[in-house]
Structures are given as C-alpha cells and as structure tokens.
Amino acid sequence: MSTENLIEIRDVSFAYRDRPVLKGINLTAPRGKVIAIMGGSGCGKTTLLRLIGGQLRPTQGEVRVDGQVIHQLGVDALYQMRRKMGMLFQFGALFTDMTVFDNVAFQMREHTNLSEAMIHDLVLMKLQAVGLRGAQGLMPHELSGGMARRVALARAVALDPMLIMYDEPFTGLDPISLGVIGNLIRRLTDALGLTSILVTHDVHESLEIVDYVYFISNGVVEAEGTPAEIRASKLPFVHQFVYAEEDGPVPFHYPAPDYAADLGLGSDR
Amino acid sequence: MKPPKQNLISRIGHSVIDSIWIMGVATRFLMQVLWRSGTSWRRFGLIIREIYASGVLSLVIIIVSGLFVGMVLGLQGYQTLQTYGSEQALGVLVALSLVRELGPVVAALLFASRAGSAITAEIGLMKTTEQLKAMEMMAVDPIARVIAPRFWGGVISMPLLAAIFSIVGVFGGYLVGVVLIGVDEGSFWSQMQAAVDVREDVLNGVIKSVVFGFTITAIALFEGFDAMPTAEGISRATTRTVVTSSLAILALDFILTAFMFRGV
Ligand SMILES: Nc1ncnc2c1ncn2[C@@H]1O[C@H](COP(=O)(O)OP(=O)(O)O)[C@@H](O)[C@H]1O
Numbered sequence: 001m002s003t004e005n006l007i008e009i010r011d012v013s014f015a016y017r018d019r020p021v022l023k024g025i026n027l028t029a030p031r032g033k034v035i036a037i038m039g040g041s042g043c044g045k046t047t048l049l050r051l052i053g054g055q056l057r058p059t060q061g062e063v064r065v066d067g068q069v070i071h072q073l074g075v076d077a078l079y080q081m082r083r084k085m086g087m088l089f090q091f092g093a094l095f096t097d098m099t100v101f102d103n104v105a106f107q108m109r110e111h112t113n114l115s116e117a118m119i120h121d122l123v124l125m126k127l128q129a130v131g132l133r134g135a136q137g138l139m140p141h142e143l144s145g146g147m148a149r150r151v152a153l154a155r156a157v158a159l160d161p162m163l164i165m166y167d168e169p170f171t172g173l174d175p176i177s178l179g180v181i182g183n184l185i186r187r188l189t190d191a192l193g194l195t196s197i198l199v200t201h202d203v204h205e206s207l208e209i210v211d212y213v214y215f216i217s218n219g220v221v222e223a224e225g226t227p228a229e230i231r232a233s234k235l236p237f238v239h240q241f242v243y244a245e246e247d248g249p250v251p252f253h254y255p256a257p258d259y260a261a262d263l264g265l266g267s268d269r
Numbered sequence: 270m271k272p273p274k275q276n277l278i279s280r281i282g283h284s285v286i287d288s289i290w291i292m293g294v295a296t297r298f299l300m301q302v303l304w305r306s307g308t309s310w311r312r313f314g315l316i317i318r319e320i321y322a323s324g325v326l327s328l329v330i331i332i333v334s335g336l337f338v339g340m341v342l343g344l345q346g347y348q349t350l351q352t353y354g355s356e357q358a359l360g361v362l363v364a365l366s367l368v369r370e371l372g373p374v375v376a377a378l379l380f381a382s383r384a385g386s387a388i389t390a391e392i393g394l395m396k397t398t399e400q401l402k403a404m405e406m407m408a409v410d411p412i413a414r415v416i417a418p419r420f421w422g423g424v425i426s427m428p429l430l431a432a433i434f435s436i437v438g439v440f441g442g443y444l445v446g447v448v449l450i451g452v453d454e455g456s457f458w459s460q461m462q463a464a465v466d467v468r469e470d471v472l473n474g475v476i477k478s479v480v481f482g483f484t485i486t487a488i489a490l491f492e493g494f495d496a497m498p499t500a501e502g503i504s505r506a507t508t509r510t511v512v513t514s515s516l517a518i519l520a521l522d523f524i525l526t527a528f529m530f531r532g533v
C-alpha cells in the first residue's frame with residue numbers, strides 16, 4: 001500500500017477528560033518531506049504526535065499512517081507499525097542505565113535476530129552519521145544536551161523507520177548545536193528517504209530546513225504554507241509568531257477569572 | 270477562587286474512595302506485571318541484572334545488620350537464660366529468633382529502604398524523563414522489559430538476603446556467646462541442631478520472606494510507575510514506598526505468624 005501521503009490526519013479532535021485540546025485538525029505529510037508543526041506551548045503539539053504514534057485515541061476523526069487508521073489497529077499491528085516510526089523526545093529520553101552504544105543498539109536487540117557483530121557495525125554507522133562514534137562508551141549523563149539529542153536521533157533511525165517525529169528537538173540548545181541538529185534532520189530525511197514531522201517553537205531555524213509548515217492554535221490549523229509563504233504571511237497570528245511578539249492573537253495570559261475580582265477588589269467580601 | 274469548603278464527613282468519604290481507587294489501580298498493575306512476565310523468564314539475563322541491582326547491592330547492609338542483631342541477641346539471650354541456668358540453650362534462642370522472625374522481618378525492612386526506594390526512584394525518573402514513553406514508541410512494552418524483570422529480581426533476592434541475614438546473625442550470636450562469654454560450644458551447636466525444625470521453622474521463614482519480597486517489590490514498582498513526573502513527585506513516591514512497605518511487612522508478619530502458629 002503506497003499512498004502518496006505517509007500521514008493523513010482528517011478532522012481529528014481530542015480531549016483530556018473533558019478538556020478539549022484538538023478540535024478538528026487536518027494535516028498531511030507527503031513522503032520524503034519535512035513537515036513542521038508550530039504553535040504556542042500547550043496548544044497540543046505533543047498530543048498530536050502521540051495520536052500519530054497511537055499512544056492516544058482521537059475522540060473524533062482519524063489518523064492514517066501509511067494508509068492504515070492508527071486507532072483501529074490491534075495491539076500487535078500497532079506495535080508492528082511503531083517499528084516503522086522513530087520518535088525524538090524533547091530532551092532525548094535516552095535510557096539512563098545504558099551506554100550510548102547500548103541505547104542505539106536497543107531496538108536492534110529487541111526486534112531483530114542480528115548477530116552482535118552485525119549490531120556493532122550498524123550502531124557505529126548510525127553514530128558516525130551523527131558524528132558521535134567516539135562517544136559510544138559514554139553514559140547519557142556524560143553528554144551535553146546537544147550530544148544527547150544526536151544520540152537520540154541515531155537511536156530513532158536505528159531500524160531505518162519510514163517516519164520520524166521530533167518533539168521540540170531544539171529546546172535548550174546553544175545556537176551551534178541547534179544548527180547541527182537542524183541540518184541533521186534535513187540530511188537524514190533526504191539520505192534515508194524518510195518523512196519527518198518536526199514540532200518546534202524555533203521559527204527561524206525550522207523555516208530554513210522544512211518543506212511545509214502548519215500553525216496550530218486553539219485546537220485547529222490556523223495557517224499553513226511553504227516557508228516562503230509563511231515568511232510573507234500577513235496573518236496576524238503568523239506574524240506574531242514569526243516576529244516573536246509577546247501579545248497578539250496568542251494571548252500572554254492563561255485564561256483566568258477577572259483580575260480585580262481575584263484580588264478581592266470590588267467584590268462583597 | 271476560594272477552595273470549596275468541605276465538611277469532615279465528605280473529606281473522609283473522599284479519601285476512602287481515593288484509597289480504594291488506588292488499590293484497584295495497583296492491583297491491575299500487578300496483574301499486568303504478572304501477565305507480561307514471559308519475556309523476563311525467557312531472557313533470564315534481564316532478571317539476573319536486577320538480582321544484582323537489588324540483591325547484591327543490598328548485601329553489605331544485610332550482612333552488617335545481621336551480625337549486629339545476632340550479637341545483641343547473644344548478649345540479651347545469655348543474660349536471660351543464665352538466670353535459669355540454661356545458657357547452653359543460647360544457640361537455640363538465637364537461631365529460632367532469627368530464622369522465624371528477625372531474619373525475614375529485619376531483612377525485609379532493610380530491603381525496603383535500600384532496594385525498594387532505589388527501584389521507586391529509578392522507575393520514577395525513567396517516567397519523568399519520558400524513557401518509558403520512548404520505549405513504548407519503540408514498540409517495546411515497558412511493563413515487560415523494565416518492570417517485570419525488576420519484580421522477579423526482587424522476589425528472588427529477598428529470601429536469599431533473609432537467609433544470609435539469619436546465617437550471619439547466628440554467627441554473631443556465636444561470637445558473643447561462645448567466643449566472648451564462653452558458653453559451651455558443643456551444646457550451642459548441638460542444641461540448635463536438635464531444636465530447629467526444617468519445615469516448621471526454616472520453611473516458614475522462607476515463606477515469609479518470599480511474601481515480603483513480593484510485597485515490597487510490587488509496592489516499589491507501583492509507586493515509581495504511578496509517581497507524578499516531577500522531582501517532588503519522585504521524592505514523595507520514594508517516601509511512600511518505604512513507609513507503605515514497612516507497614517505492610519509488619520502487618521503481614523503478624524498475619525503469617527498467626528497462620529503458622531501451633532498452639533500445642
Ligand atoms: N496527560 C495529560 N492529562 C491532562 N492534560 C494534559 C495531559 N498532557 C497534556 N495535557 C494538556 O493538554 C494541553 C496540550 O498539551 P501538549 O500536547 O503537551 O502541548 P504542547 O506540546 O503543544 O506544548 C496542555 O494544556 C496540557 O496541559
């Protein structure tokens with residue numbers, strides 16, 4: 001089954017208990033492209049990735065990956081599907097009780113019958129691709145933030161997935177590491193023929209490397225377009241985001257009761 | 270917003286409902302761990318690693334405590350027994366106290382604070398840093414791969430540690446009673462041999478420590494798995510592991526002893 005779009009999200013809604021987060025998202029990711037998902041903190045970007053990974057079920061709509069509706073898969077089929085996905089968590093989420101080498105080897109050992117000699121060579125190739133072959137013996141706590149992210153990237157591509165999801169891979173990185181990770185994402189996508197979904201706040205870095213951008217706000221796709229279209233956009237929401245203005249369509253304040261009333265001013269007691 | 274006022278009765282009601290809820294969740298968790306234990310038995314290396322982590326690393330505290338408890342038993346026991354002129358029975362007293370009660374119970378309390386708290390902190394940290402979610406996304410079941418091996422590692426370690434505690438304790442009693450005070454060595458050992466029954470005493474002690482190991486490890490794993498994913502959440506969960514499992518050990522010890530007790 002080789003559809004043109006690896007990911008198709010149709011009218012997906014999701015709520016944590018009775019708190020709606022996504023309210024009818026539409027989004028597609030064509031094969032071989034890097035798609036960015038942007039939006040304010042707490043707008044539901046991580047939630048969307050977890051819907052794609054099948055860790056959550058949509059309350060409405062459907063998420064298709066490689067032509068299959070994720071929430072209709074049984075446990076075995078879902079696990080089979082996840083072997084074809086890689087996910088890079090916000091701070092890497094490396095297994096802290098294993099060396100860098102063992103982290104990258106983890107899925108090969110769990111899911112394949114490859115010999116240790118074969119695994120050794122494959123792991124070194126993956127680490128070489130992210131420039132950290134020399135760090136194979138280190139423990140995760142010995143790595144800098146940027147190095148940990150690169151190891152996590154090597155681990156995510158360990159079984160040559162068809163899709164990689166990056167959850168805010170730039171958070172807390174210095175500008176150099178940030179550029180390194182950005183270029184790696186682009187290079188790996190092109191070299192391995194992957195599809196990538198990049199969740200990020202970092203507009204400028206990501207506009208350099210992605211093919212298409214979705215802006216999420218209030219649970220829906222507020223704007224979308226190629227990087228050039230986004231830069232030229234006159235939409236107030238996009239403008240606020242791209243030019244990092246504090247208040248605009250995205251409010252500075254978390255929803256709260258009236259300030260004066262909260263301070264006990266102007267009320268009876 | 271002012272917090273809604275609750276009367277005492279509704280507060281008590283809420284906390285009862287909450288604790289029943291938690292017990293339900295914990296039971297379901299335990300069932301899942303047991304159900305998905307196949308992987309760890311097939312790949313026994315995973316369990317060996319956890320026996321090392323919780324068992325071998327607890328050895329020092331178990332041995333040192335066992336030695337001291339045994340020596341104290343030797344002193345106290347001698348003092349009491351000599352009033353009745355039966356200090357040759359010192360070996361019996363030391364061995365029975367250790368094998369029946371102190372070995373399983375004290376070793377379990379030490380195990381809860383040494384290994385149980387470590388397990389909770391480790392699992393809690395893995396949850397906080399999204400390692401468990403990452404594993405799930407790699408199509409590896411964290412319950413089967415991370416939780417179950419630790420569970421069986423704890424269940425296997427506990428009786429071994431209790432046995433070591435008792436053995437070292439008997440040696441401590443011997444040091445004080447025979448070497449230091451000068452109780453007759455022959456009667457110390459021979460009376461002990463005659464009085465300690467393999468089924469009545471040793472087996473019952475082993476049963477106790479298996480039950481304790483099961484309880485402590487299950488509590489430690491659940492608290493870690495259920496911890497709020499923050500630094501404070503982990504520290505609270507760790508405390509709860511030690512407190513809850515210590516209370517559970519003492520309560521279970523009473524229940525088990527009551528069942529094993531023969532009033533003749
Ligand atoms: N497990 C959860 N239970 C309840 N609410 C949650 C949970 N996870 C996230 N949320 C809420 O859902 C909203 C979206 O979260 P998330 O997808 O993590 O946002 P983002 O990744 O865009 O910052 C947030 O307001 C958050 O508070």
Ligand SMILES: [Mg+2]
Nearest residue numbers: 045046047167
């Ligand atoms: Mg997020």
